[in-house]
Amino acid sequence: MIQDIYPKVYHNEYQDTKPEENDFILVFHKNTALVRFREGKLRYPTLKEMGGFPCDYYYLFSIDNYKYFLAHPAEGWKRNESGEIVSGFSHDEPAIILEGYRYENVSIFRTADSRHTAFAGITAHHLFGWYQTNQFCGRCGRKMKPDHKERMLFCPGCHNMVYPRISPAVIVGVLNGDKILMSKYAGRSYTNYALIAGFTEIGESAEQTVAREVMEEVGLKVKNIRYYKSQPWAFSGSLLMGFFCDLDGDDQIRLDTSELAEAGWYSRDEISLENDNVSLTREMIMMFKEGKIKGTLR
Numbered sequence: 001m002i003q004d005i006y007p008k009v010y011h012n013e014y015q016d017t018k019p020e021e022n023d024f025i026l027v028f029h030k031n032t033a034l035v036r037f038r039e040g041k042l043r044y045p046t047l048k049e050m051g052g053f054p055c056d057y058y059y060l061f062s063i064d065n066y067k068y069f070l071a072h073p074a075e076g077w078k079r080n081e082s083g084e085i086v087s088g089f090s091h092d093e094p095a096i097i098l099e100g101y102r103y104e105n106v107s108i109f110r111t112a113d114s115r116h117t118a119f120a121g122i123t124a125h126h127l128f129g130w131y132q133t134n135q136f137c138g139r140c141g142r143k144m145k146p147d148h149k150e151r152m153l154f155c156p157g158c159h160n161m162v163y164p165r166i167s168p169a170v171i172v173g174v175l176n177g178d179k180i181l182m183s184k185y186a187g188r189s190y191t192n193y194a195l196i197a198g199f200t201e202i203g204e205s206a207e208q209t210v211a212r213e214v215m216e217e218v219g220l221k222v223k224n225i226r227y228y229k230s231q232p233w234a235f236s237g238s239l240l241m242g243f244f245c246d247l248d249g250d251d252q253i254r255l256d257t258s259e260l261a262e263a264g265w266y267s268r269d270e271i272s273l274e275n276d277n278v279s280l281t282r283e284m285i286m287m288f289k290e291g292k293i294k295g296t297l298r
Helices: 106-110 115-133 206-218 280-289
Strands: 024-026 032-038 041-043 055-063 066-073 077-079 085-087 102-105 167-176 179-185 196-199 222-233 238-247 260-267
Touching (some): 032 106, 055 115, 106 115, 179 206, 179 280, 206 238
Parallel strands (some): 024 066
Antiparallel strands (some): 032 041, 167 196
16 A cells, blocks of 8 residues: 555654755645656655755655655745746745656656655645645634644644644445445546545544445445554545445445445456555455455355
């Protein structure tokens, strides 16, 4: 999966430190990241390549001994196509332009080579979204400031403290004997088959989320809910928890068309998907396809 970067080691312990010239700098504009490709592998700019652009830099994490920082451009400034730092920064356009680099949609991290670099990029984008959303205090409206002891933003006025948001969600492999339920999302750019999924609501356990989401999306009851594995999924700011379960009763699908374009029961030999080594969803489908996960015959 996308977080499996062995033998590289991800260190998310917070450090109150500033970047040095060879540290990697993550630059984002909305849902795009500033990147280049060298010998087919994804690369980010270093502090030295940033050329003194006026930025605040937030420490993100380290992978092995390489440190990654988030660039927060100073208000009112941008670098033009000639490399000059000029006034006139607009939120509708990137503030930082570097020769040899270009902005790519963050979906590129699903397929880009250099596995640990792709994981660094999407994890950094998760934190970028958090910093962007919490620039001002939601309680009193004052400007938030980064803490120097932990990854936290605090309000100097009312002392409100805000930590990175991680949303729990479930991925569900519903089994009906020798078949699995697969579906396609409605109105999304991702068009491959997936499993039932959804966010945990206030006051419910992950297992209760499984039963509720299956009922809401396809109108089925389930039993024998069992945990499989979890995955950090920064594309949606989530911690995904994978579960398998068995159909309980009627197998007639009643589709929620606002969520799903289609859903159906598939046997192992009807599944043409291959392991993408990225998502928990795909790994769970492969576990069923390869006979490593089996449903209870009714």
